[in-house]
Amino acid sequence: MTKTGSNTMWGGRFAAGPDAIMEAINASIGFDKRLARQDIEGSRAHAAMLAATGILRDSDAEAIREGLLTVLSEIEGGSFAFSTALEDIHMNVEARLKEIVGEPAGRLHTARSRNDQVATDFRLWVREQTDAAIAGLESLQRALLAQANAGADWIMPGFTHLQTAQPVTWGHHMMAYVEMFGRDASRFRDARARMNECPLGAAALAGTSFPIDREMTAQALGFDRPCANSLDAVSDRDFALEFLSAATITAMHLSRLAEELVIWTSAQFRFVTLSDRFSTGSSIMPQKKNPDAAELIRAKIGRILGANVALLTVMKGLPLAYSKDMQEDKEQVFDAADSLMLALAAMDGMVRDMEANVPVLEAAAASGFSTATDLADWLVRELDMPFRDAHHVTGTLVAMAEARGCDLPDLTLEDMTGVEPRITGAVYDVLGVHNSVASRMSYGGTAPDQVRAQVARWEERLG
Ligand code: ARG
Numbered sequence: 001m002t003k004t005g006s007n008t009m010w011g012g013r014f015a016a017g018p019d020a021i022m023e024a025i026n027a028s029i030g031f032d033k034r035l036a037r038q039d040i041e042g043s044r045a046h047a048a049m050l051a052a053t054g055i056l057r058d059s060d061a062e063a064i065r066e067g068l069l070t071v072l073s074e075i076e077g078g079s080f081a082f083s084t085a086l087e088d089i090h091m092n093v094e095a096r097l098k099e100i101v102g103e104p105a106g107r108l109h110t111a112r113s114r115n116d117q118v119a120t121d122f123r124l125w126v127r128e129q130t131d132a133a134i135a136g137l138e139s140l141q142r143a144l145l146a147q148a149n150a151g152a153d154w155i156m157p158g159f160t161h162l163q164t165a166q167p168v169t170w171g172h173h174m175m176a177y178v179e180m181f182g183r184d185a186s187r188f189r190d191a192r193a194r195m196n197e198c199p200l201g202a203a204a205l206a207g208t209s210f211p212i213d214r215e216m217t218a219q220a221l222g223f224d225r226p227c228a229n230s231l232d233a234v235s236d237r238d239f240a241l242e243f244l245s246a247a248t249i250t251a252m253h254l255s256r257l258a259e260e261l262v263i264w265t266s267a268q269f270r271f272v273t274l275s276d277r278f279s280t281g282s283s284i285m286p287q288k289k290n291p292d293a294a295e296l297i298r299a300k301i302g303r304i305l306g307a308n309v310a311l312l313t314v315m316k317g318l319p320l321a322y323s324k325d326m327q328e329d330k331e332q333v334f335d336a337a338d339s340l341m342l343a344l345a346a347m348d349g350m351v352r353d354m355e356a357n358v359p360v361l362e363a364a365a366a367s368g369f370s371t372a373t374d375l376a377d378w379l380v381r382e383l384d385m386p387f388r389d390a391h392h393v394t395g396t397l398v399a400m401a402e403a404r405g406c407d408l409p410d411l412t413l414e415d416m417t418g419v420e421p422r423i424t425g426a427v428y429d430v431l432g433v434h435n436s437v438a439s440r441m442s443y444g445g446t447a448p449d450q451v452r453a454q455v456a457r458w459e460e461r462l463g
Pocket of ligand 1: 087
């Protein structure tokens, strides 16, 4: 019997309903409705297990399982009336199930609690997002591979301190991000393997006296095994934290590529042109084509890292097992996951469409004495000079070129022999940017052949 005004799910010992403020702070339905599908999947698996173990009559379990599908179609069709008084998604679904199937609905909550229920729902949700992150990363890697393949021998300046350092290839630069995003995907895979244990059946905190079959529900929900400790099962959210940590590192990598695109598309660089589909105009300056998507991707790490810090802070110092603090786990993770997926998709589109300005890239690579290291290496190799001496001779020649306002290949042989008499005309071979990159054949180096080998390796890996 339910008393007027008290909660229909737990109001047995209550004489009056909650204050409106109490209801407002307590309710999570405003956001945890996003767990509806996972909640219903979990309940259907639980009901099937209760029937298989003889805890529930088959007919009741069938009514429950069918009724839950009706609830799901109402939610997905938008006709479901969510109620704040019913607090959260778990009780909203169960109350509606009661209206649809009657008495058997009240038997669904046998041998479980909202504590293992929400832990299960949330794990299922985070697991799906983990898979989506991996898929998004792999798609972005493919976009970068296509760029690397097209431009394995396009020359561009490589930078340190954002100062021209040595010529590299466009393909090599793209492949650097393929490596980073590959590690990001592997972090999500590692997290997935650890999170893939099923909390369902841990009940409130101590397990249950009913003869449940936790292997069965774990298997039905695609988990590798049930969580081995019921206290741990209901009270940890480290799986969400691992997701957020991996997301934060991914967002950091995305922000670096985004920043490069912002720099590269500027009028001062003109290294890259973004497609109209992935740029925006200015409402006042007609000439502008802005890299807004890149800027927004660069910014997304703010909320993703924020979510990571927020959830860690919520979890810190909580005694075992469940505490209501943990209801604050969801919104941050939802927002971080949405931000990550959007950022990955936008970067994917930008990278696929962008066009490298090959002549500008090569001209930039040839300026700024970018082959000075090649000259020093030549002195070491051909004249058996100690590298430190070669560095000094090259520095003198760079200063000479700088004073004349020309580049290294523009110096005459007489200029060179004036500094080091043993230099011969053969030195000019290494001063060109094409020879420079082609010579960097060390494993992982920028030579076009090395880049093509790495592209092939990744294409095979990604299948
Ligand atoms: N809405 C709750 C949450 O998100 C569900 C678990 C509630 N459990 C409880 N004992 N009050 O955490």
